[in-house]
Amino acid sequence: MSLRCVFFDRDGVVNRAPDPERYVTGWDKFHLLPAFVESLRIARQHGFVAVVVTNQQGVGKGEYSLETVETMHRNLKTVLAEQGLELLDVFCCPHLAADHCACRKPKPGMFLLAAEKHDIDLSASWMVGDQEHDITAGRAAGCRCIRVGGGKTAAEHHLASMNELPALLDKIL
Numbered sequence: 001m002s003l004r005c006v007f008f009d010r011d012g013v014v015n016r017a018p019d020p021e022r023y024v025t026g027w028d029k030f031h032l033l034p035a036f037v038e039s040l041r042i043a044r045q046h047g048f049v050a051v052v053v054t055n056q057q058g059v060g061k062g063e064y065s066l067e068t069v070e071t072m073h074r075n076l077k078t079v080l081a082e083q084g085l086e087l088l089d090v091f092c093c094p095h096l097a098a099d100h101c102a103c104r105k106p107k108p109g110m111f112l113l114a115a116e117k118h119d120i121d122l123s124a125s126w127m128v129g130d131q132e133h134d135i136t137a138g139r140a141a142g143c144r145c146i147r148v149g150g151g152k153t154a155a156e157h158h159l160a161s162m163n164e165l166p167a168l169l170d171k172i173l
């Protein structure tokens, strides 16, 4: 049977968002949000797997290396595993917007790759993001969406902050 998944954007959802036009350039600047950890716990309790889908254009700009990002994501999985929480996978788009790749959100490429790799039922899955391009990508992939913060959205649910996410997931999953 196909897996049901909660997809999470990274910066601003999993970890504290960097300042606009800045990047999380290393693990020492990666500040995990407690509300994400709690949300992951609830998703797992409801039988959902969890996957992170993140645009990291800073790699394409040469601000930090793909290896640095991969180390960060390994560390993230380890820290969560130490709390008994499995993060199934992390998909990262390192391209520039100008590269016109298929993976950079608002395109759904990372979701489609994840679905193929892990046999995920996208129509039974959710996307959580703090920017509208996350929601556009999630919808294009056939997921239902939750927008955290910000303005007008096409998402099914709109929360003021990550602190509200655990209770919402507990209700809807």
Ligand SMILES: [Mg+2]
Pocket: 009, 010, 011, 012, 013, 129, 130, 131
């Ligand atoms: Mg974000």
